[in-house]
Each structure stands twice: as C-alpha cells, then as structure tokens.
Amino acid sequence: MVKLGIDLMGGDQAPSAVMEGLTRVWYHLQPETSISLYGTKEALALVPDSPRLEKIVCSDYIAMDEHPVKALQQKKDSTLLRAFADAANQKISAVASAGHSGAIMVASMQILGLIDGISRPVVLSVFPKINDKPLVVLDVGINVDCKAEQFLEFARMGSIYADKVLGISQPKVSLLNSGTEKSKGSLLYQKAHSLLAEYSAIHFEGNIEPRDLFDNEVDVLVCDGFTGNIVLKEVEAFFSLSQKLGLEHSFLEQLNYENHGGSPILGVKGNVILAHGASGPEAIKNMILSAESIALANFVSQLSSI
Amino acid sequence: MVKLGIDLMGGDQAPSAVMEGLTRVWYHLQPETSISLYGTKEALALVPDSPRLEKIVCSDYIAMDEHPVKALQQKKDSTLLRAFADAANQKISAVASAGHSGAIMVASMQILGLIDGISRPVVLSVFPKINDKPLVVLDVGINVDCKAEQFLEFARMGSIYADKVLGISQPKVSLLNSGTEKSKGSLLYQKAHSLLAEYSAIHFEGNIEPRDLFDNEVDVLVCDGFTGNIVLKEVEAFFSLSQKLGLEHSFLEQLNYENHGGSPILGVKGNVILAHGASGPEAIKNMILSAESIALANFVSQLSSI
Numbered sequence: 156m157v158k159l160g161i162d163l164m165g166g167d168q169a170p171s172a173v174m175e176g177l178t179r180v181w182y183h184l185q186p187e188t189s190i191s192l193y194g195t196k197e198a199l200a201l202v203p204d205s206p207r208l209e210k211i212v213c214s215d216y217i218a219m220d221e222h223p224v225k226a227l228q229q230k231k232d233s234t235l236l237r238a239f240a241d242a243a244n245q246k247i248s249a250v251a252s253a254g255h256s257g258a259i260m261v262a263s264m265q266i267l268g269l270i271d272g273i274s275r276p277v278v279l280s281v282f283p284k285i286n287d288k289p290l291v292v293l294d295v296g297i298n299v300d301c302k303a304e305q306f307l308e309f310a311r312m313g314s315i316y317a318d319k320v321l322g323i324s325q326p327k328v329s330l331l332n333s334g335t336e337k338s339k340g341s342l343l344y345q346k347a348h349s350l351l352a353e354y355s356a357i358h359f360e361g362n363i364e365p366r367d368l369f370d371n372e373v374d375v376l377v378c379d380g381f382t383g384n385i386v387l388k389e390v391e392a393f394f395s396l397s398q399k400l401g402l403e404h405s406f407l408e409q410l411n412y413e414n415h416g417g418s419p420i421l422g423v424k425g426n427v428i429l430a431h432g433a434s435g436p437e438a439i440k441n442m443i444l445s446a447e448s449i450a451l452a453n454f455v456s457q458l459s460s461i
Numbered sequence: 462m463v464k465l466g467i468d469l470m471g472g473d474q475a476p477s478a479v480m481e482g483l484t485r486v487w488y489h490l491q492p493e494t495s496i497s498l499y500g501t502k503e504a505l506a507l508v509p510d511s512p513r514l515e516k517i518v519c520s521d522y523i524a525m526d527e528h529p530v531k532a533l534q535q536k537k538d539s540t541l542l543r544a545f546a547d548a549a550n551q552k553i554s555a556v557a558s559a560g561h562s563g564a565i566m567v568a569s570m571q572i573l574g575l576i577d578g579i580s581r582p583v584v585l586s587v588f589p590k591i592n593d594k595p596l597v598v599l600d601v602g603i604n605v606d607c608k609a610e611q612f613l614e615f616a617r618m619g620s621i622y623a624d625k626v627l628g629i630s631q632p633k634v635s636l637l638n639s640g641t642e643k644s645k646g647s648l649l650y651q652k653a654h655s656l657l658a659e660y661s662a663i664h665f666e667g668n669i670e671p672r673d674l675f676d677n678e679v680d681v682l683v684c685d686g687f688t689g690n691i692v693l694k695e696v697e698a699f700f701s702l703s704q705k706l707g708l709e710h711s712f713l714e715q716l717n718y719e720n721h722g723g724s725p726i727l728g729v730k731g732n733v734i735l736a737h738g739a740s741g742p743e744a745i746k747n748m749i750l751s752a753e754s755i756a757l758a759n760f761v762s763q764l765s766s767i
Contacts, residue, residue: 285702285705285706296639299639299646299647299650300647300648331691333602333605333687333690333691333694340605340687341605341606341687342606344605344687364694365691365692365694365695365697365698366694366695366697366698366701367698368695368698369698369699369701369702370698370701370702370705381639381646381647381650381688382687382688382691384639385637385639385671385688385691385692386671386691386695388639388670388671388672389671389672389674389692389695389696390695391671391672392671392672392673392674392675392676393699395672395675395676396591396675396676396712397708399591399676400591400710400712400713401710402703402708402710404706404707404708406702406706407706
C-alpha cells in the first residue's frame with residue numbers, strides 16, 4: 156500500500172494536464188494505492204473528490220522560470236516544498252512532478268538528503284531496444300561536470316534499479332563511448348573505463364558506441380550528465396523527425412517521452428520522479444505510474460547504502 | 462582542373478570497394494578531373510587503365526589495427542604516406558581515404574602541417590535537415606578533450622566551409638548544448654558560449670538543443686569532438702533502427718553514412734577527406750566526389766590563415 160505525492164502545479168501545462176492525467180491513471184493503479192495532491196485552493200477546487208485522494212491545499216507554487224534555491228527559501232508553503240516535507244516525514248511514499256527540474260533537484264538533496272556513499276543525485280531514463288528489453292541510462296541530466304568516480308555510483312545505482320524495479324538479475328553494465336576500445340574517448344571516459352573494469356560490484360561489459368543504442372545486450376548504460384542529456388534529447392529529435400516525416404511504427408511510440416513516465420532521481424533518501432516540463436496528460440499518467448512502481452519496489456531502501 | 466589522390470588500400474573492404482567506387486564515380490566527376498591511385502602492385506593490376514588515372518605503385522599500406530605513429534615512421538612507402546607526400550608537394554589537390562583514421566590524422570598534421578592560427582585539426586560532418594538545407598557540424602571526432610578557445614576555431618572554419626564549399630553566405634553558428642539558456646551545460650560549454658558570443662568574426666545565434674537537430678535555421682553547429690562523435694553515431698543508430706523497422710522515406714537515406722562521402726579534415730595545409738572505415742562502393746564514390754568539391758573550392762587557400 157503506497158501513497159503518492161503529486162504536484163498539481165508542476166509543468167508548462169499545469170494544472171489542467173495534471174488533472175487530466177490523474178483522471179486517466181486511476182484505472183491503472185493498484186486498488187490500494189492512494190494519492191496526495193498538492194495544489195492551490197483554486198486548482199484543487201476543480202479536481203473531483205475521491206476516497207483515494209487527499210487534497211493538500213498550499214498557498215503557493217514554484218514557477219518554471221524561478222531561481223531554484225531562492226524559490227525554495229522563500230516559498231515555504233509551495234506545493235513542491237510541502238510534498239518533499241511529507242516525503243521526508245514518510246507521510247507519502249514518492250513525490251512526482253513535471254515542475255521546475257532545478258528546484259526538484261535541490262529539494263531532493265536538501266529536504267530528503269543524499270544516501271550514504273553517494274556524492275550527487277542522478278537522473279535515470281529507460282530507453283527502448285528492438286529486442287524489447289529496457290536499457291537503463293544514467294546520468295541523463297544533472298552531473299554535467301562529472302568525476303570518473305561518479306560513474307561507479309551510476310553503475311551501482313543503475314544496476315540496483317534494473318534488478319529491483321525492472322526485474323533484471325545480474326544486469327550487464329556498459330560505458331557509453333565514442334569507440335569500443337578501452338583507450339577511446341576523453342580522459343574522463345578512459346579513467347571511467349578503468350575504474351568500472353576494476354569494480355567487482357557490477358557486471359561490466361566494456362564500451363558501447365551510440366550506433367548500437369537501440370540494438371545491444373546491455374541493461375545499464377552509464378555516461379556523464381551532459382552526454383546523457385544530449386543523447387536523450389537526440390532521441391527526441393528522432394521521434395519529432397519521424398512524426399514530421401509521417402513514419403509509423405509501434406517502436407517509434409516508445410521514443411516519445413509522453414509514453415515514458417518521467418525519470419527517477421536516484422541517490423536521495425526518497426522516491427522522486429521528475430517528468431518533462433512539457434508533459435501532457437498522457438505523460439502525467441505515466442509519471443504517476445512510474446512513481447507507483449518505484450514506491451512499490453521500495454527502491455530507496457535497497458539503495459540506503461551502496 | 463584538379464587531381465585527386467585516392468588510397469586504394471584504405472578501409473575494411475579495400476581494395477575491392479575502392480575499385481568499385483572508382484568505377485561508379487567517373488561519370489559524376491568533372492571532365493578535367495583526374496585521379497592518382499595509390500595501391501600495391503597486385504591491387505593496381507586489377508584496376509582498368511584510363512587516360513585520367515595515374516597508378517602509383519607502393520610497396521606497402523597501413524592496416525586498420527596498426528599503431529598510427531609507428532606505422533607512419535616505419536612504412537615510408539605506404540599508400541597513405543606517398544599520397545600525403547604528393548599532396549604536400551602539390552602534385553595532387555586532395556587526399557581521400559577510408560583507411561586508418563588515426564594514421565590519416567597524424568599524417569595530416571605531420572606531413573601537411575597545421576595552418577596558422579589553428580591549434581588542432583578538426584573533422585567536419587554535414588547533417589541533413591528537413592528544410593533541405595545542410596547543417597555543418599564540427600568537431601565530430603578528433604578533439605575529445607577540448608579547450609573552450611577551440612570552439613572559436615571550429616566556428617570560424619565551419620563558417621568558411623559553409624560559405625566557400627556549400628555557398629551559404631553569412632552562415633549562422635550555434636553551440637550544441639543541453640539547453641538554450643547561456644548558463645546551460647558543463648563549465649566548458651558555458652565558457653565556449655561566452656567566447657562565441659563575443660567573437661565578432663562569426664554570426665553566433667546561441668545554443669541549440671539536440672532535439673532540434675533536424676529542424677533548425679542554423680548553418681554551423683559547434684561542439685567538442687567527443688560530443689560530436691556521440692551525436693554522429695546516434696544518427697547512425699537511428700538509420701540502422703529505421704532499416705530494421707522497415708521504415709521508408711527519402712530523408713532517412715540522407716542519414717546513411719554511405720551517402721555522405723566522408724568527412725573533411727580541416728585545419729591542415731591540404732584538402733583531406735576521411736571516409737568511414739566500413740565504406741562500401743557507394744560511400745567510396747561519394748568520398749571521391751567530396752574530395753573533388755573541396756579541391757575545386759580551393760578550400761585550403763581560404764583557410765590559409767584564420
């Protein structure tokens with residue numbers, strides 16, 4: 156039985172997209188799952204009541220263009236701060252928002268705190284492959300200036316996620332790189348390769364080139380947050396291109412972020428799902444389902460120390 | 462009137478793919494263009510004679526898995542060394558090879574030499590866009606550990622290439638980055654953005670995110686060689702995926718490296734085209750046509766000092 160904290164005010168299309176996403180998601184949730192919905196009085200008044208829904212009235216919210224640290228300091232009764240405070244006090248099992256990614260990141264670190272052995276949080280994304288198996292990719296956004304040692308944290312957290320949330324035992328880990336040889340890539344990637352190869356807590360299989368992104372036998376792919384974000388956004392370019400060209404295939408739908416359900420933030424003492432700022436109702440529905448999956452897997456307790 | 466130096470022994474499928482590419486290319490070349498073909502005696506014996514073809518018999522060639530510096534020191538009569546020596550002596554107007562990229566890079570620097578004002582060579586690739594205009598992207602492979610100042614060299618060389626080879630006057634330049642705001646990306650990218658914004662010799666239009674890779678109004682996109690190589694190889698992943706899914710569209714063919722004709726190496730005192738190691742006959746044909754374009758544009762003289 157889990158209770159999910161949802162930010163009604165988060166995202167470019169909030170609150171309407173969140174309300175519509177919520178309407179669509181009930182049918183798909185486990186019968187015991189309930190929701191705490193954080194919104195302003197005006198926005199919450201438009202949401203139908205339900206025995207499985209608790210409305211948390213907040214006086215404020217953090218807009219998409221605010222300075223994250225300042226906003227968190229000043230807006231104590233904002234939806235994000237209230238949701239993170241409830242997660243820290245274990246009143247809810249997960250927080251999910253399509254709101255300000257910087258503010259969500261800072262709140263994750265400051266209010267939930269980093270777990271032991273982790274130097275920085277990380278954003279994870281699951282990519283589709285043509286063999287129908289998922290590919291866990293991290294970091295896809297936060298750590299744009301990485302140290303090689305952080306790749307070990309990414310590999311370890313990604314492996315635990317693949318195992319506990321996706322059910323892949325002994326997941327295979329690769330390093331995304333510009334060539335398959337260990338001498339390839341920047342100095343950072345050469346060092347990361349050496350560290351990963353020596354690290355016995357994971358199953359390291361060497362480098363993978365981006366040309367094999369959709370067709371490989373690896374379960375977890377690690378990279379720095381700048382490269383990961385570039386790779387993720389190039390997938391969006393392909394999806395957008397395929398739509399403009401009128402291409403149709405069920406696999407292409409898996410490249411649509413709307414169908415992904417947001418990205419888990421790992422490394423903090425709580426379950427957090429960050430969705431795309433542009434999320435529409437379908438993306439919000441999937442974000443809530445992702446929050447439920449990660450909460451049911453009790454993922455954070457698996458990661459309490461790595 | 463140009464004479465193109467072609468390496469018969471370069472590439473995974475050499476010499477047969479080069480021979481077949483040569484057969485296909487004659488029809489498309491300018492009537493005055495001639496070719497110097499560098500090969501072993503055995504390989505050259507299989508190539509039909511032509512008044513526009515000079516066969517240069519070499520005793521050796523550099524294999525794909527050799528150490529580039531050692532191979533260049535030891536194999537003085539190899540096809541690559543002979544071709545670069547002829548280019549340095551201006552016996553030929555361009556060198557084109559699908560051979561060992563590291564050896565081609567080292568030969569470019571050591572035998573042709575860097576042009577004034579350039580700290581390192583750079584590899585350029587032309588990406589297709591849905592508006593049918595080309596997008597010049599550089600660096601796509603060499604400078605995996607870049608300094609921010611090098612982005613200015615990329616921007617300047619890319620702009621001259623767009624102008625002189627592609628006929629785009631006053632080309633617009635953007636920085637590939639994880640967000641459009643100038644504060645986005647790694648410290649390297651933040652510094653590169655500042656330098657590009659202050660650099661009056663180019664027309665800088667700010668950052669572009671990879672999600673807009675195929676749909677933008679920019680002519681030249683700059684990035685470090687690691688990121689550029691990752692982005693280039695992810696395009697290959699998408700082409701490969703589209704083939705496996707059975708997708709068909711003329712635009713997709715433009716994502717196929719076989720149709721690209723190799724990548725110019727800029728910043729050295731000579732015209733050099735590097736093709737994909739896996740090049741088949743069609744890729745070789747297009748490599749030779751690229752070498753002719755760059756030689757006819759007399760690109761190197763435009764870049765003699767930047």
